[in-house]
Amino acid sequence: MSSSVSTPASSQTAARASKAKANSPVLEVKNLSVALPSGGDRANAVSNVSFTVNPGEIVCLVGESGSGKSVISFTIMGLLAKALKPVSGEILLEGENVLAASEARLRELRCTRMSMIFQEPMTALNPVMTCGDQIDEVLRTHTKLDAAQRKAKIIGILTRVKLPDPERIYASFPHQLSGGQRQRIMIAMALVLDPVLLIADEPTTALDVTTQAEILKLIAELQEGQGTGVLFITHDFGVVAEIAHRVAVLRWGELVEMGPTEQILSRPAQAYTRMLISSVPSIHPAHRGVRLAREMVLRTEKLGKIYSSKSLFQKSRVVKAAIGVDLEVRKGETLGIVGESGSGKSTVARCIARLIDPSEGNIYLGDTDIARIPAVRLRPHRRKVQIVFQDPYRSLNPRMTVGDSIIEGPMNFGLGHAEAMQRARKLMETVRLDPNALDRYPHQFSGGQRQRICIARALAMEPELLIADEAVSALDVSVQKQVLELLDEIRQRLNLAVLFITHDLRVAAQICDYVAVMSQGRVVEYGAAEQVFGAPKHEYTKTLFAAAPGRNWEFGKFAA
Amino acid sequence: MIDFIARRLVSIVPVLAVVAIFVFLMLRLTPGDPAAVIAGDNATSDQIADIRAKLGLDLPIWQQFAIWIGDMLHGNFGESFFFKKTVASLIAQRIEPTLALAICTLILAVVIAVPLGVIAAYRHGTAVDRIVMGFSVLGFSVPVFVIGYCLIYVFAIYLGWLPVQGYTRIGVDFGGFLEHMILPSVSLAVIYIALIARITRASVLEVLNEDYIRTARAKGLSNRVVLMRHALRNAAVPILTVIGIGVALLIGGAVVTESVYGLPGLGRLTVEAVLSRDFPTIQAVILMFSVVYVLINLLIDIAYTLFDPRIRY
Structure with a gap:
């Protein structure tokens, strides 16, 4: 339960308790x-x-x-x-x-x-004001403290929210801080005057x-x-x-x-x-049975992506978004890539789909290395890899009916309109939506329904590899469960290879056969889901699991 | 930053080269002979030929261009065909009214338009918003000379509060200078007020939906502080951009305004030079405007960094 930190009640708390009517909410x-x-x-x-x-x-x-x-x-x-x-x-x-x-x-x-x-x-923070100024505003608005007192109070609260080097943070702009640091600034701003709520x-x-x-x-x-x-x-x-x-x-x-x-x-x-x-997925991986050696769909070898900005007068900056990534996905298997933001998981997915060009290494789709082949020769392979993106609200063109969105791909690859529509109707049934809804627009559907449409759109290309890039992260937990079940069912039925990118360990535990944990562009741990979740070896993986909220709670195992 | 400024300053060179070639060819390709204008109606063809030879207009075009560019590179802008003075001295003489008009117009436009736009955004969808936007459409649609003549009729002729035309140098009599500046700057400012108010409204409206505006309100700040300190500064970049574009358009507006109000500025100089086919003057003035335009846009780009710390060059 809540890891309550047993600090003795401070004198301030005592003062407040006596000031406020005791026990009144x-x-x-x-x-x-x-x-x-x-x-x-x-x-x-x-x-x-x-x-x-x-x-x-x-x-x-x-x-x-x-x-x-x-x-x-x-x-x-x-x-x-x-x-x-x-x-x-x-x-x-x-x-x-x-x-x-x-x-x-x-x-x-x-x-x-x-x-x-x-x-x-x-x-949530004003990008053009320093963090110190933004907290200072609160004090200037609500108190009569002079500049020195305000500064001292701000440094005090910045220390209390455990920001390193408060003086530097005071003078920093929000974009110079990490997400966690910015949230600490927000907390400091909220609590600087000791509100009751x-x-x-x-x-x-x-x-x-x-x-x-x-x-x-x-x-x-x-x-x-x-x-x-x-x-x-x-x-x-x-x-x-x-x-x-x-x-x-x-x-x-x-x-x-x-x-x-x-x-x-x-x-x-x-x-x-x-x-x-x-509906909350369990953090303990489901037993998914023994895998037989099947046909390889995707294999990457030392895949890497390096971003560099060159300038004549400035130092060139090099960002290694992915380094030496070796992955394998076979037919009917789901490989999860798990990691925090900036770990390179999406970069890898985008390289595999050739939405961006990898800087080094090989990507084998079947027997073909597509890592560097030119656009013209890449085109037939495009069909084989399809992606479902995170935000179903923004990944469908709002001005196109969902039917047009679904048939656009197949028609680009030469399918006739009637056949494509036929396929679209069938796919709508596959993703459990009404085939008669094909002439509607995306805004007429809920988030979960839109994600189903995105899945149908991807399947319409009859891909060999389906990449789901945080495909359920924007969904409510009950809808998420349904979409996850749908994805798993489709994988089994179509014997599809799935590459599942997620930051959510619970989701990964439930849907993946194999898991690759990424950190700072590298795969730090890679193995069967049961093994990675059951007995993590790498320090980072252990930290990641230890941080998962509610990890000691088995949700849905209700007492009688 | 220095790198950025240096690159932008260097970029002036190709801009000027293109403008120079373009202006030069345009002038030579349009009908109208400066020699004939200078010689007058009764001149014989020999006299005209003489003048042509004297001005170097009988040379092949590429030679004329080479001579002109060579002179320019030596800092010599040439001599006006028509005014019989060096172009440099002509411009020096005429620059004050134009500069004064441009600055007064800009100040007036920004001081009026930005608050109007902020208010319209804050009172979005109310009568205040609709009135401001209505005036903005009106400001766009009515040409400068119509506004100019209407203002002259009302304030100069009917009420007699302000002078009809003319200019007093700022150094001679500051009161007189202001009197002569009010009507021209107001007429010229109308369209900029319309433009800047509109952009300010759109830009502030967008910013008002941002999360940090909600944060600012959650801090217990007053609406005025939220609008002016948090919203406006974040909305500044598009507003600045439009002001920059406005300065470029101002040059065209100045030509008309100076004619309406009889201001002896660069705008009128340009008109006179065009009418008399005064090639050196036209070329120099247009080149100067291009330099000003590039410099102003550079200044605007640098100004971005003052408003938004995320912008770094």
């Missing part, structure tokens, strides 16, 4: 309803939601996209988009109803009593797993030290298991159930909660 949300603009898919974004957050407590709001969890957090901060209107209920921050507060009063409360940190540390809206979702573990630990430490109440919004049950004291499950704007973490995770009362938790 910092946040009480009572019967909150927020109306959607007319014409939406439902009347309310949030209906009749009630919950409390106590001092020193971390409450997780869990739900899939569209469940209303972010709407609740923005309503509390008074940052709701103009189209959304709270229509009933109260939000009491230490007894004060923020729904009734004036805009001026809300501004006073923000960052002093309640603070918020956001999902995307990459975009911290709202964390998916604060670790965009981070790598090892960074995520550090940030979660930091939030838990800081909130425990200060007795801050935390409302933590997430879709990830691993994170819930790691950090939450209590959990509230949301669906379609309604509170499904709420209770202590252990109870919700192991004895959920509601069917929806059970379904959601059972």
Whole structure:
């Protein structure tokens, strides 16, 4: 469970505890309803939601996209988009109803009593201001401290969020820092005035797993030290298991159930909660049986990609995105490439599909080395390798019907329109979509459906190798499960070779026969999934697994 | 950075070469003989031939070009056919009103347009937004000379507040200089106000959807601070770009404005030089405008780095 850091309650906490009415919640949300603009898919974004957050407590709001969890957090901060209107209920921050507060009063409360940190540390900081200035702004707005006092306070908070060399960070611009460091800046900014409530809206979702573990630990430490109440919004049950004291499950704007973490995770009362938790892929690899020696589809030999920028007057920069990568994928097999951002996993995938040209090494598709063959001779091989990308919202052309998107490839390779449409209809059935929906546009489908369309589009080329580049990472966990099952079923049925790129260890554990772990452009560990997950050898792999949130929790094994 | 500036300065050379060839050929290929203009209506063909020989216009075109380029490289811009002065002294004489007009127009346009655009973006979709954008369309559509004559009629003739035409040198009488500058700069600024306000609105509107604006609001900052400190600075790059393009267009606008208001500037000099087929003057003025254009765009590119620390050359 939450790796609670047992720091003795500081004097500040004690002071606050006596100041605030003892045991009274910092946040009480009572019967909150927020109306959607007319014409939406439902009347309310949030209906009749009630919950409390106590001092020193971390409450997780869990739900899939569209469940209303972010709407609740923005309503509390008074940052709701103009189209959304709270229509009933109260939000009491230490007894004060923020729904009734004036805009001026809300501004006073923000960052002093309640603070918020956001999902995307990459975009949540102003790129043209130094980090120090951005924190300084909070102090200038809300306090009467002079410049020296402010500077001292900022250096203090930067130290508290464990940023190295606070003076340098103070003067740095956001783009000069890593994602984890930027999230620390956000946390420093949110906590510099010791608010009683911290709202964390998916604060670790965009981070790598090892960074995520550090940030979660930091939030838990800081909130425990200060007795801050935390409302933590997430879709990830691993994170819930790691950090939450209590959990509230949301669906379609309604509170499904709420209770202590252990109870919700192991004895959920509601069917929806059970379904959601059972959808979380297990981190222990499924036993996938013995592999027979089959026909090789893809083999890379010392594959490397080097980016270099040359300039007459400046030092040339060389980035080795991939170095000496040897991989093999056989028919009917799934090879997973696992790694954090910048590990080179996508670079390798793109080299194999020849979307980018490799700098060195060989790529054998069957017997042909396609690493360096010219575009004209590459063309017949293009058909054999197809990719499904991460973001189904952006990888389909919004101005083309899904039918046109699916048949475009086959028709480029000489198939007639009628036959291509015939194939498209069949593929829609394969991916369990209505074949009559071929004349619709992508925006008329949900994220999961779009990803199915992307899979159908890739399959329409009758590829030998399917590359799934983070193909389920943007999907909700229940949809993710369905798409993963679909992919696995298609692999079996078509005896397809699949190269599955992911940062998600749980997903990799469930779908891969073999796993290659990449770090800094190199494959550091490579073997059967059961072996890599069961007994990791390389230091990096061990660190990666140790950082996976909720790794000690077997989701979906409910107590009777 | 120094590397970047050096490269850009070097790039002026090919730009100038192309402009020089182009201008030179254009002038020679258009009908109209400068010698005939200088000689007057009653001149005999011998007189005209004499003048042609004196000006070097009887030489083959490539020789004329070579002589001109050679002179230019020695810093000699030649002598005006028509004004009987060196081109350099002509330009020196005429540059002040144009420079003053350009600077006043730019300041006026930026000071009015940027706040208007920010307000329109902030009040997006409201009546304020629609009024600003409506005026912007109007500003685009009405030609400078129409605005100029309307303003002259109202403020100079009907109300009598400001002088109709003419120019007072800044060193002679600053009050008089301002009086003479107001109407021309306002007329010329209208289209830039329209252009810059529109771009500012679009650019700020885009920035307002960014995550860091939400962060700024979550910090409890006032709307004014969010708009001016966080939104505007991030929206600055496209606005600067348009201002840079605006400066180039300003040159064309100056020609018309100077004619309407009788300002003795480079714009009018260009018109007079074209009408009298005064080749050396036209060539020099156009080359000078090209240099100015390249330099201004370089300045704009350097200015980007002041607004956005991520931009490095």
